[in-house]
Amino acid sequence: MSGSRFSLYENPQVSTAESPPQACADVLRPQDCARASAEIRSWPGYRATPLRSLPGLAGALGIGELLYKDESDRFGLGSFKALGGAYAVYRHLVRALAAADVPQPISVSDLMAARHADKVSRLTVACATDGNHGRSVAWGAKLFGCGCVIFLHPHVSDAREAAIASYGAQVVRTEGNYDDSVARAAEEARKNGWQVISDTSYPGYTQIPGEVMCGYTVMIDEIIDDRAGAPPPTHVFVQSGCGGLAAAVYAPLWRHYGVSRPQLVIVEPHNAACLYASGVAGSYVEVGGDLDTVMAGLSCGEPSLLAWPLVVAGTHYFMRIDDDTALATMRRLAAGERGDTPVVGGESGVAGLAGLLALVEDGDAARRLGLDERARVLVFGTEGDTDAQLYTRIVGESGDAVRARQ
Ligand SMILES: Cc1ncc(COP(=O)(O)O)c(C=O)c1O
Known part of the structure; x- marks a missing residue:
């Protein structure tokens, strides 16, 4: 109809x-x-x-x-989106610290008080975004003290870019459409050892978007x-x-x-x-x-x-x-x-x-x-x-x- x-x-x-x-x-x-x-x-x-x-x-x-x-x-x-990306960043950091034998549980207050800053500051999260998800990931990274790289396709406005950058994230402009920016984020993350925090899930990648x-x-x-x-x-x-x-x-x-x-x-x-x-x-x-x-x-x-x-x-x-x-x-x-x-x-x-x-x-x-x-x-x-x-x-x-x- x-x-x-x-x-x-x-x-x-x-x-x-x-x-x-x-x-x-x-x-x-x-x-x-x-x-x-x-x-x-x-x-x-x-x-x-x-x-x-x-x-x-x-x-x-x-x-x-x-x-x-x-x-x-x-x-x-x-x-x-504030609810999803930042929470997934937190969950990822807890897993990474557990893998480094840091005793659990690790609370948000621990991370915000920089109790594990030596390890957390060496970790980087990344994602592609239309604006709002990237802002949440960048906010989470700033709150919890890890690095952050956000990939933006050409239709994302300068104002949305500025909002993301205000949390200290590095912003990378990409070519093509949103889905091309997702592919670019995945490729750069693989090369650099970053963790992709995506709000969408694809074959072989389900845990983090599930947490989002x-x-x-x-x-x-x-x-x-x-x-x-x-x-x-x-x-x-x-x-x-x-x-x-x-x-x-x-x-x-x-x-x-x-x-x-x-x-x-x-x-x-x-x-x-x-x-x-x-x-x-x-x-x-x-x-x-x-x-x-x-x-x-x-x-x-x-x-x-x-x-x-x-x-x-x-x-x-x-x-x-x-x-x-x-x-x-x-x-x-x-x-x-x-x-x-x-x-x-x-x-x-x-x-x-x-x-x-x-x-x-x-x-x-x-x-x-x-x-x-x-x-x-x-x-x-x-x-x-x-x-x-x-x-x-x-x-x-x-x-x-x-x-x-x-
Ligand atoms: C404001 C707003 N509403 C709705 C959505 C849709 O969410 P989803 O991509 O999970 O369907 C988005 C996604 O970025 C969004 O930014």
Whole structure:
């Protein structure tokens, strides 16, 4: 099904089972998620992010409830990615120190107090990024005291580069698209003995991206705490690059709500819709091209190997949207509909909500998905004004000005 601004594909492979399929049992295991969550929630500066109810916008859309998990101030980094990369850096350093016979356990406080600085300072982590993941890895490396090299493809803005460099990471500009920068990071890391901390998984490389995904599940623990006693959401819209976020938020929702789990709609940019393409093909496929989109964090042509089995079993609808739909959503969110709190949502951050708005504008699609007054929709506002200048150009007002109206 296609509207003028979107394409929608109903996934015939969606599972009706009470819990995620056995084939995914090793991914996002409850005990690993619990360990990540307890660890991250003990870090200095930790605060649960707000789950905002937007009754004005819900009323305008004709749905019962709209919940927006606002990640724009996560650990002061501007996106949910703060939860994943930094946690994986910590786990890697603990393993490296254990291999060097340093007595366990090693806490974050030990690392932050530079207790093993002689060894940690000789280690380097590396990754390719669209911006937010690299910022998290660079932040983690700075907090824990190891070296860091971040690879950026040409579409990553100078402002995002500056944010990464501000944590002391070395930045390398690459050629080609995001996936080319991933290959370059892997090659340089192999040559130099660095550890790649990637948010996406590929053959032979699963442990670290699995830990990144476990870090993201903090958001679901917070949502479940916030919603104790409330009915489950009926729909969840999640924007995707490689699908790590979608798998990480949906696996615990599925386990928690069982057959009452919400319908999952995955939203991607038209130009970088690798999960949509895989859904239509019925199996894992990659998409090529320059993957250019204003939704920079979603510019990815290869699904994560770890995420895909969960995504194909859990997703009810795959959806693609154009850039203008995301931009209009940023402005609408910043304005604050019918008395709603104004919210700062970045280009990738609003994509799930943008998918919802596009479907509701198209009456047929909204009816098909049951987006009516009985719907309780959860969306993830995964980033704020991570590129402050670009945000101001798009919205016509700075993120600070919007926050001042909150
Ligand atoms: C702001 C934002 N939202 C969503 C995503 C999508 O996450 P994933 O690549 O795990 O699907 C990203 C990825 O970088 C992102 O930066």
